[in-house]
Amino acid sequence: MLGLASVGLVAMAIVIDLIIGDPRSLPHPVVIIGRTISALEQRWNQGSEKRRRRLGFMLTATIVLGTFSLAWLGLALLTWVHPWLGLAAELWLLATTLAIKGLAEAGRAIAVPLANGDFASARKALSMVVGRDTEQLDEAGITRGAVETIAENTVDGITSPLFFAVIGGAPLALAYKAINTLDSMVGYQNERYSDFGYASAKLDDIANWLPARLTALCLWAAGVLISWQSSAHYWRRAIMATCREAPRHPSPNAGWPEAMVANLLGVQLGGTNVYQGAVSHRATLGSPLETLTCSHINATIKLMHGAWLLFFLLMAVLTILLSVGISWL
Numbered sequence: 001m002l003g004l005a006s007v008g009l010v011a012m013a014i015v016i017d018l019i020i021g022d023p024r025s026l027p028h029p030v031v032i033i034g035r036t037i038s039a040l041e042q043r044w045n046q047g048s049e050k051r052r053r054r055l056g057f058m059l060t061a062t063i064v065l066g067t068f069s070l071a072w073l074g075l076a077l078l079t080w081v082h083p084w085l086g087l088a089a090e091l092w093l094l095a096t097t098l099a100i101k102g103l104a105e106a107g108r109a110i111a112v113p114l115a116n117g118d119f120a121s122a123r124k125a126l127s128m129v130v131g132r133d134t135e136q137l138d139e140a141g142i143t144r145g146a147v148e149t150i151a152e153n154t155v156d157g158i159t160s161p162l163f164f165a166v167i168g169g170a171p172l173a174l175a176y177k178a179i180n181t182l183d184s185m186v187g188y189q190n191e192r193y194s195d196f197g198y199a200s201a202k203l204d205d206i207a208n209w210l211p212a213r214l215t216a217l218c219l220w221a222a223g224v225l226i227s228w229q230s231s232a233h234y235w236r237r238a239i240m241a242t243c244r245e246a247p248r249h250p251s252p253n254a255g256w257p258e259a260m261v262a263n264l265l266g267v268q269l270g271g272t273n274v275y276q277g278a279v280s281h282r283a284t285l286g287s288p289l290e291t292l293t294c295s296h297i298n299a300t301i302k303l304m305h306g307a308w309l310l311f312f313l314l315m316a317v318l319t320i321l322l323s324v325g326i327s328w329l
Contacts, residue, residue: 004323007316009087010165013094014312021101029067029096029174033181037063041186045196056196060182060203067178071171093170097177099157100308103150104301110146111297114139122294133274140292147292148269150300151219151261152254156180158308159218160211166315179207205252212253215307216242216260218314222306223264234289238263241286248283255285261303262286265296 022028040062044055071093079086106129113121119142123134126145137145160180165173179200186193187201220242223235242259249255249270262269266289270282290296 016095017098049195053195057199060199068171068175071174090170097161097173107301114294143292146297147300151257154304159215159311163211208253212256216256218307218310219260234266259285266290
């Protein structure tokens with residue numbers, strides 16, 4: 001896929017995701033990827049530290065290259081059978097790599113009951129998308145968890161897949177989802193995974209490095225465009241504050257969208273979380289100029305939509321300019 005063809009297919013995939021999201025009745029490639037990772041992890045994640053790190057590299061290579069190769073070969077075969085069949089398959093695969101509708105719905109599932117004072121339902125909805133304990137969270141804690149999740153997953157679930165989809169179509173977008181799934185399953189710094197998941201975690205950091213920073217820039221631009229709805233213009237200091245605060249986050253990439261959203265909303269993210277009873281302290285991002293309320297979840301969803309749209313337009317313009325430049329050579 002090159003130039004206008006690439007941009008056009010990705011645009012159609014975006015429309016499909018916005019309309020139908022991820023129906024539970026349809027098979028999802030990430031589920032297959034996850035099951036394969038789980039099966040190999042059970043067999044390979046054993047032995048000495050050196051052996052586990054070596055097999056962890058093998059797992060990463062097997063899953064990522066295998067996903068790309070199977071997707072490419074499958075699409076080539078379907079295109080050989082009939083071009084329209086290959087096109088339909090590519091559009092479906094591209095749509096499965098995006099989570100625009102799903103992420104917005106997850107945010108609203110938390111915001112709606114929270115706005116109605118139904119803390120129990122809001123906590124339950126939040127527990128579906130975060131790993132922290134939610135039973136004792138108040139409105140500010142629930143809101144913080146939702147805002148952090150939407151901000152971080154704007155990269156993992158939307159802009160990074162868009163980035164790789166425009167560059168290399170469904171095979172490369174699915175390879176990215178394989179990287180992201182590997183990181184979410186084995187990329188932990190604990191006794192079981194610190195060696196075995198080392199390669200997966202590092203590759204995920206590399207894959208998201210540029211999209212995360214471009215997403216932060218697009219979030220800022222979206223914040224500028226929608227700032228007319230509010231008398232607060234926090235965007236004026238958001239870029240400098242984000243550049244200063246993002247490196248505080250334990251992830252080299254997640255801090256960028258989270259810090260930008262925090263500074264655009266005038267709230268403070270990060271701080272203390274509890275995981276299965278264990279207290280974890282993280283650096284704070286942003287300044288508590290406003291008290292966190294459910295309205296900030298809806299504001300984050302708006303920023304998310306603005307950011308992915310601007311990100312796609314940026315990728316489209318760059319791709320077309322590159323294609324025109326190549327044609328002139």
